[in-house]
Every structure is written in C-alpha cells, then in structure tokens.
Amino acid sequence: MREVRVALVGLGNVGQGALRILTQNADQIGRKLGFPLRVVCLCSRRVQSIDTPGFTGLKTSDWQEAVRHPEVDIVAELIGGTGVARAVIEEAIAAGKSVATANKELIALDGPEVWAAAARNGVHLAMEASVAGGIPIHTVLREGIAGDRIRAMYGILNGTCNYILTEIEAHGAAFQKVLAEAQRLGYAEADPSADIDGLDARSKLAILAALGFGERVAPADIYTEGIRRISPVDFAYAHQLRHTVRLICSARTADGELLLSVRPALVPQSTILASVQGAYNAIWVRGEFGADTFYYGRGAGADPTGVAVVSDLMRLARDLADEVKPRESPFGFAQLQPYRKVPITRAKSAYYLRFRVQDRPGIIAQLAAVLAAEQISIDAVLQLPIEDWRDLPFVITVEPATEECIRQAVSRMSRLDFLLEPPLAIPMERSL
Amino acid sequence: MREVRVALVGLGNVGQGALRILTQNADQIGRKLGFPLRVVCLCSRRVQSIDTPGFTGLKTSDWQEAVRHPEVDIVAELIGGTGVARAVIEEAIAAGKSVATANKELIALDGPEVWAAAARNGVHLAMEASVAGGIPIHTVLREGIAGDRIRAMYGILNGTCNYILTEIEAHGAAFQKVLAEAQRLGYAEADPSADIDGLDARSKLAILAALGFGERVAPADIYTEGIRRISPVDFAYAHQLRHTVRLICSARTADGELLLSVRPALVPQSTILASVQGAYNAIWVRGEFGADTFYYGRGAGADPTGVAVVSDLMRLARDLADEVKPRESPFGFAQLQPYRKVPITRAKSAYYLRFRVQDRPGIIAQLAAVLAAEQISIDAVLQLPIEDWRDLPFVITVEPATEECIRQAVSRMSRLDFLLEPPLAIPMERSL
Numbered sequence: 084m085r086e087v088r089v090a091l092v093g094l095g096n097v098g099q100g101a102l103r104i105l106t107q108n109a110d111q112i113g114r115k116l117g118f119p120l121r122v123v124c125l126c127s128r129r130v131q132s133i134d135t136p137g138f139t140g141l142k143t144s145d146w147q148e149a150v151r152h153p154e155v156d157i158v159a160e161l162i163g164g165t166g167v168a169r170a171v172i173e174e175a176i177a178a179g180k181s182v183a184t185a186n187k188e189l190i191a192l193d194g195p196e197v198w199a200a201a202a203r204n205g206v207h208l209a210m211e212a213s214v215a216g217g218i219p220i221h222t223v224l225r226e227g228i229a230g231d232r233i234r235a236m237y238g239i240l241n242g243t244c245n246y247i248l249t250e251i252e253a254h255g256a257a258f259q260k261v262l263a264e265a266q267r268l269g270y271a272e273a274d275p276s277a278d279i280d281g282l283d284a285r286s287k288l289a290i291l292a293a294l295g296f297g298e299r300v301a302p303a304d305i306y307t308e309g310i311r312r313i314s315p316v317d318f319a320y321a322h323q324l325r326h327t328v329r330l331i332c333s334a335r336t337a338d339g340e341l342l343l344s345v346r347p348a349l350v351p352q353s354t355i356l357a358s359v360q361g362a363y364n365a366i367w368v369r370g371e372f373g374a375d376t377f378y379y380g381r382g383a384g385a386d387p388t389g390v391a392v393v394s395d396l397m398r399l400a401r402d403l404a405d406e407v408k409p410r411e412s413p414f415g416f417a418q419l420q421p422y423r424k425v426p427i428t429r430a431k432s433a434y435y436l437r438f439r440v441q442d443r444p445g446i447i448a449q450l451a452a453v454l455a456a457e458q459i460s461i462d463a464v465l466q467l468p469i470e471d472w473r474d475l476p477f478v479i480t481v482e483p484a485t486e487e488c489i490r491q492a493v494s495r496m497s498r499l500d501f502l503l504e505p506p507l508a509i510p511m512e513r514s515l
Numbered sequence: 516m517r518e519v520r521v522a523l524v525g526l527g528n529v530g531q532g533a534l535r536i537l538t539q540n541a542d543q544i545g546r547k548l549g550f551p552l553r554v555v556c557l558c559s560r561r562v563q564s565i566d567t568p569g570f571t572g573l574k575t576s577d578w579q580e581a582v583r584h585p586e587v588d589i590v591a592e593l594i595g596g597t598g599v600a601r602a603v604i605e606e607a608i609a610a611g612k613s614v615a616t617a618n619k620e621l622i623a624l625d626g627p628e629v630w631a632a633a634a635r636n637g638v639h640l641a642m643e644a645s646v647a648g649g650i651p652i653h654t655v656l657r658e659g660i661a662g663d664r665i666r667a668m669y670g671i672l673n674g675t676c677n678y679i680l681t682e683i684e685a686h687g688a689a690f691q692k693v694l695a696e697a698q699r700l701g702y703a704e705a706d707p708s709a710d711i712d713g714l715d716a717r718s719k720l721a722i723l724a725a726l727g728f729g730e731r732v733a734p735a736d737i738y739t740e741g742i743r744r745i746s747p748v749d750f751a752y753a754h755q756l757r758h759t760v761r762l763i764c765s766a767r768t769a770d771g772e773l774l775l776s777v778r779p780a781l782v783p784q785s786t787i788l789a790s791v792q793g794a795y796n797a798i799w800v801r802g803e804f805g806a807d808t809f810y811y812g813r814g815a816g817a818d819p820t821g822v823a824v825v826s827d828l829m830r831l832a833r834d835l836a837d838e839v840k841p842r843e844s845p846f847g848f849a850q851l852q853p854y855r856k857v858p859i860t861r862a863k864s865a866y867y868l869r870f871r872v873q874d875r876p877g878i879i880a881q882l883a884a885v886l887a888a889e890q891i892s893i894d895a896v897l898q899l900p901i902e903d904w905r906d907l908p909f910v911i912t913v914e915p916a917t918e919e920c921i922r923q924a925v926s927r928m929s930r931l932d933f934l935l936e937p938p939l940a941i942p943m944e945r946s947l
Contacts, residue, residue: 104804105662108662108664114843219655219658219660221659222654226658226826227651228822228826229826230821230824230829231822231825232543297543355791359787373812374816376649376650376811377810377812378810379809380808381805384806390802390805391805392662396662397662401842411549
C-alpha cells in the first residue's frame with residue numbers, strides 16, 4: 084500500500100495541533116492504518132514564520148497552490164469562517180481531493196451543498212472537528228450508535244460560556260468581572276458576542292441536528308439566548324432548588340416535530356450534565372433504543388481539536404486506500420416526512436422567574452395575579468436572606484407552562500412599576 | 516445497490532433487542548446506508564417459541580444451517596460464552612461471512628486469533644457490543660479519537676457492581692442485603708461471582724487495553740479484586756474524605772510500561788466518574804494530545820446492546836457494499852517495543868486503610884509503628900462517631916506508597932490480635 088498525502092491549509096491553533104500530532108504520533112497512526120499518512124504541504128499566510136522542524140514538503144502562502152499540488156490526496160481546511168475557507172473547500176472538491184474540515188460556520192450554513200458537491204465529484208468529506216473539538220460526536224452519531232433513532236440531544240457546546248458560568252458559580256463574582264478575567268486569560272474574545280450571546284453554540288447545534296436527525300436546520304432559525312443576564316443570585320437560588328445553571332443547546336423530537344433552542348437552563352444537580360465544569364463541552368444523547376448516552380471532553384484547544392482533524396484524516400485515508408464510494412451525506416437521512424420545526428413558543432417546561440424589585444407591600448400578590456391570569460400555577464416563592472443584595476432579588480418557580488404563556492406573563496409583569504428590570508425567565512430541564 | 520443480508524444467531528435478550536431495532540428502525544437504517552439491511556435468518560434453540568411478527572425468512576435451531584445459508588452476508592453471533600459461540604464464529608469466517616459479535620469472553624481470550632482468521636479469509640469483523648453495551652467505545656477508540664495516543668483509561672464496566680455500590684451508598688444497607696435485592700430484581704445472577712468478584716469487568720478491560728494500546732492482555736494476568744468487602748462504613752468515611760467508592764478498571768502507561776487492575780477505588784466526588792449511578796457504565800480516556808474525554812451509557816440491556824450490534828451490522832454492510840479490505844486488527848498496532856506489563860505491586864498511590872477492632876489502649880500506636888517500619892507516611896486518622904457500629908471501624912489514610920509496601924504492612928498488621936478482620940486497603944485515585 085502506498086502512503087496517503089495531506090495538505091494542511093491554515094496553521095493557526097488547530098492546524099499547528101494537527102501538524103504536531105501527525106508528526107509526533109506518525110508511527111502509531113501508520114500502524115493503525117497499515118500505511119503511512121504523510122503531510123506534504125503546509126499552507127498559511129504566515130507559513131514562513133512558523134517553525135516546522137523536520138518538515139521537507141512544500142510550504143506556501145498560496146492556498147490554490149496547496150489545493151492543486153499534484154501529490155496531495157486530502158486537503159485539511161483549518162482556516163475557519165465562510166470566506167477563503169469556502170473557496171478552499173470548493174476548489175479542493177473540484178480538483179478531486181478529499182476534504183477534512185473543522186469549519187463550524189460554513190458547515191452549519193451550507194453543509195448540504197458542500198456534501199452534495201463532494202458526492203458529485205466522488206470525493207470524501209469529514210468534519211469531526213466542526214463541533215465540540217475533542218469529543219468525537221460525529222463518529223458516535225454517524226457510526227457508533229448509527230443503529231439508534233435519536234430522540235433528543237442536550238449539549239454544553241460553548242466552552243467560554245461554561246467557563247464563565249462555572250466561575251460565577253464557584254466564586255460568586257459578577258458576570259462582567261468574570262468575563263473580563265476570561266478575556267485576560269484568553270478564554271474569551273475581545274468581542275465576546277459570538278460566544279456569550281449563544282451564536283457559536285447555535286451553529287454547533289445546527290450541525291448536531293443534521294447528524295442526529297438528518298435534518299437541515301438554518302442556524303438563524305434556532306431560538307438563541309445568551310448568558311449576559313445570569314448573575315450570582317441565580318446560582319444561589321438554583322442551588323437552593325438543587326439545580327445549577329448552564330447554557331444548554333437542546334434538540335428534541337416528538338410526534339414528528341423538532342424543537343431546537345440555545346438558552347440558559349436550570350439543570351438538576353443530580354444529572355451528569357450539571358457536573359460539567361470550566362471550558363469542557365458535553366453532549367447528552369437520548370435514543371429510542373439505546374436510552375441515554377453521554378459524551379464529554381475539551382470543546383476547543385489546539386491538540387484536542389487536532390485529534391479530531393487527524394482522526395478524520397485517518398478515516399479519509401482509509402477510504403481512499405480502499406477506493407470506497409463517498410459516505411452518505413448526514414443531511415440526507417431525514418424521515419420520509421421531515422420533522423416539522425416548531426417555534427420556541429410551543430416549548431413547555433417548568434420555569435424559574437427571577438425578579439429584582441423596589442420593596443413595597445403587595446408585590447407577590449400582583450405578580451401572582453398576572454400568573455393566574457395566564458393560567459400558570461406557582462410552584463414555590465423563594466427569597467434568600469442575603470443582606471448585601473440591595474435590589475431584593477427573589478424567585479418564583481412555576482409548574483410546566485408553554486413559553487408563549489410565560490412570555491405573555493413576563494411582558495405584562497414588565498409594566499409593573501416596582502420592577503427594577505424585566506423578569507428573567509429560565510426553563511427548568513427536568514427531563515435530563 | 517443490492518441489500519445486505521444478516522443472520523442473527525442467538526435470540527436471548529441482545530438478539531431480540533437487535534431484531535427489534537432492525538425491524539422498527541429499518542427505514543432510517545436503510546436511508547443512512549443508502550441500501551436495505553435485511554434479516555434473512557433467525558437461529559436459536561428455542562426459535563420456534565419466539566414471536567417474530569412479520570418475519571418471513573428462515574427460522575432454524577441449527578446454527579450450521581444459519582451460518583451456511585447462501586443468502587447470508589453477515590452473521591451476528593449473539594450466543595455468548597466460549598463454546599458454541601466459538602464454533603459459530605469460526606465456521607462463519609471459514610464460509611466467507613463477515614461477523615459481528617457481542618462476545619466479551621471469547622474476544623478477551625482469543626481476540627487476536629479471531630481477527631487473524633478473519634484477515635486470512637478476507638472477511639470483516641466487528642465487536643462493539645462486547646464491551647459496555649450502549650457506549651460506543653470501540654468506535655470512539657478505533658475511529659473517533661484514532662489519531663490520539665492513549666495514556667490511560669479508567670472504566671466503570673460492571674453495571675451489577677455499580678448498582679450494588681450505589682445502593683449501599685444511597686441507603687446504607689449491608690452488601691449481602693443489597694446483593695440479595697439485586698438478585699431479586701434481576702440485576703445480579705443467582706451465582707453472582709462473575710460480577711461481584713470482578714471477572715466480568717476484567718474481560719472487558721482486556722478488550723479495552725487492546726483497543727486503546729494495541730496490546731494483547733490475558734484476562735488472568737490482570738490484578739482483580741471484587742467488591743464483597745465494601746460496606747456502608749466505607750462510604751461514610753469516603754464521603755468524609757470527599758470521595759466515593761467505585762469498582763474501577765484501570766489501564767495506564769508510563770515510560771513504556773502498562774499497568775492494569777480491576778479493584779475498588781476511592782474516587783474524588785468532584786470527578787465526573789463519581790457521578791455514575793446505578794447500572795450505568797462509563798469510561799474515562801486520557802490521551803496524550805486530546806486530554807480527557809469521558810463516555811457514559813447503559814452497560815447492558817437488550818436495546819442498548821442491540822444498538823451496538825445493529826451499528827456494527829451497518830458498518831459491516833457498508834464495508835461489504837464498498838468491497839473494502841478488512842480493517843486492521845485492533846490487536847495489531849502495539850508499539851514497536853510492546854509495553855512491559857508490570858505487576859500490581861509496582862502501583863503507587865495514596866491508600867485508604869479501614870480497620871475493625873476490639874477497643875483497647877495503644878491500637879493506633881501499634882498500627883502506626885507498622886506503617887513507620889514500611890516507610891509509609893500517615894495522612895489522617897478518622898473515626899466517625901456512629902454509635903451502632905460496635906466493631907469500632909476506623910480509617911487511616913496514607914501518603915502515596917507502593918502496593919508492595921502496603922501489602923507488607925497489611926500482612927504484618929493482620930497478625931495483631933485486636934483486629935477482628937484483616938485491614939481493608941483501597942487505593943485513592945487522585946489522578947482523575
């Protein structure tokens with residue numbers, strides 16, 4: 084068997100991680116495959132300034148040269164974004180090269196088109212690194228539990244948010260302070276919006292929905308709410324309720340319907356999802372037959388994501404060596420009747436409602452009257468005796484109600500003049 | 516593309532689970548594959564008494580007829596054990612049929628020979644269901660994180676033991692009482708030894724060691740200790756130390772050495788492994804590059820294990836349809852220098868030592884003298900004030916020492932006449 088040859092296009096964190104693994108683990112990779120997997124081309128705008136000891140192949144800053152390099156069998160697109168990366172993937176496919184990509188944004192937006200182009204050109208595609216870096220969730224859903232019919236998935240898919248939330252939880256520090264510290268440490272971007280407003284997680288959920296349900300989902304169609312309003316008081320109350328707060332990406336089906344959301348949720352402390360700390364990611368999968376499985380690992384980082392890229396390259400190399408047909412698109416196995424995507428207002432759940440008020444008599448009575456008018460039943464009213472919270476935060480939990488009713492109630496409550504800010508409504512995930 | 520055709524040989528729990536999934540999920544399986552996967556033969560000694568609505572293929576109690584059936588492409592061996600099952604697999608391979616097996620004992624003992632036979636005959640082999648039923652750990656190690664170099668694995672691989680331990684933990688009931696209840700509920704066998712003495716877990720660890728390290732390990736060479744001596748006091752003390760007790764299968768490498776064991780261990784409550792409750796299984800994997808990943812699910816059960824079998828059948832069907840070469844044996848990628856397997860006496864760890872004594876003055880002094888003589892440093896001495904423990908159980912924790920030193924100390928202590936039973940020594944896993 085001859086060797087299979089790779090071009091790495093993009094040498095940021097992930098590219099350098101993949102190169103390190105391909106170099107340092109070359110022996111074991113070769114023995115697992117039965118033939119060598121060799122990097123013959125490195126491409127990056129700043130390739131000449133990157134130290135690549137022992138590398139004797141082509142170093143170029145021209146991605147077209149890398150893609151067209153006659154020795155290259157597989158192109159690893161590790162640039163990210165939807166600009167140059169798209170051109171790299173399209174030209175590689177057109178040139179008959181197989182492609183491994185770590186590109187979350189592009190696959191979330193245009194995955195079906197990319198897979199269709201690969202199928203037309205008879206080339207292989209792999210994208211393990213595009214969701215949850217170190218967790219091999221693509222392989223799990225596409226192969227490991229392929230025989231199951233997925234019912235629901237619950238993910239912690241943004242390491243920055245989970246880091247911030249668990250820091251608030253551990254130290255009781257305010258959101259802005261923790262965010263600033265995360266930025267200082269490099270865990271959050273200077274412009275943190277993509278992370279803390281849930282947009283990054285939303286792209287990942289769109290890809291997971293394809294893998295789990297065979298459905299195309301536009302990221303913009305997923306209800307998305309970030310973590311800016313979560314404060315230490317919310318953890319204090321959540322703990323009293325034996326819950327914690329996490330940014331949960333959920334996708335669930337029932338009766339032919341598919342409901343997706345990215346939003347903070349109260350998660351029972353007894354569930355394994357609640358034990359996910361720091362920048363880790365995790366995915367809970369509920370199958371019709373296999374019941375619950377759970378996957379956990381680093382969501383990002385040069386080496387964990389590099390493992391995903393290298394494992395993809397090994398799979399592609401094996402497929403090339405075996406001259407197999409390209410795999411079926413993950414976007415292609417939807418039910419004969421595709422799932423109806425239902426709006427978030429149809430979601431039904433118990434809710435946690437947190438208020439900040441100017442104290443005066445009759446507050447609870449007025450809030451309770453609004454809930455009663457929406458046919459929402461109160462489960463509990465909580466006020467922790469903590470002296471230095473001058474804005475008197477307190478919490479009402481309610482029995483399962485639809486998001487629509489909750490929104491009506493929140494909207495009516497927001498007009499009450501004793502509220503210092505609109506009520507914060509967070510669903511309580513009891514099905515985990 | 517024509518269909519791929521399967522014989523299910525063995526229709527116990529797992530066989531019936533696989534059949535149910537292949538029937539009820541046939542549509543989605545077909546769309547994922549791009550062609551149908553069809554069961555054409557069912558084989559079991561009691562096949563005529565099993566209800567198989569809608570099944571129109573061959574039902575036979577003669578496994579040779581099933582294996583030789585000219586329409587059968589893949590044989591799923593779901594009998595278990597090392598008797599008939601071995602013959603089924605050998606004859607299927609000899610007849611040029613690919614094989615999916617859920618057979619832990621056989622693969623743990625003779626996996627390399629079975630893989631070699633498959634390679635000689637150019638047939639495909641899959642064995643996802645042989646370890647940790649519902650957790651796709653084979654696929655993860657063989658494909659999902661194939662690019663990583665595994666450093667250590669820690670597993671909870673026996674659901675019966677984990678059920679018993681977490682019941683003792685939750686209710687403070689004695690081991691024998693919980694075991695009897697587990698037997699009544701069907702979670703433990705009438706002869707529970709294979710589970711509670713760690714033998715079942717040992718076979719699974721031998722297979723994991725092959726998948727993770729490419730090493731052949733004889734189950735009998737793995738140091739194995741069961742859970743019969745774990746009592747409610749151990750959980751009380753473990754909790755005081757912010758730990759819990761689990762039966763941990765561990766396999767770790769360092770400096771070219773491989774150390775394996777199955778034994779109860781104290782696990783920090785802060786680690787995600789400590790949150791594994793009831794009959795669930797879990798595997799913690801530490802890779803050189805990908806760092807920590809964690810996998811969790813049902814360890815057994817008709818449908819979860821059935822998912823593993825069906826997912827294997829899908830993989831084999833794809834490989835047959837693509838006419839690929841058989842995969843490399845997982846037993847085949849050992850280092851150029853195989854790992855030296857080191858005896859358990861070389862293991863080094865902090866230890867928990869629990870004593871039951873007849874009270875008298877000078878006990879601690881005598882025990883401390885024995886530890887000092889072995890150069891073992893005491894970390895803490897604990898005695899919980901619980902009145903109804905008449906045998907005065909108390910605990911000494913010690914700083915990291917080798918198993919050899921601990922055994923010497925335990926042996927010398929056992930001769931002290933105030934001890935009601937030999938000391939119980941449990942390692943404390945601090946590296947999780």
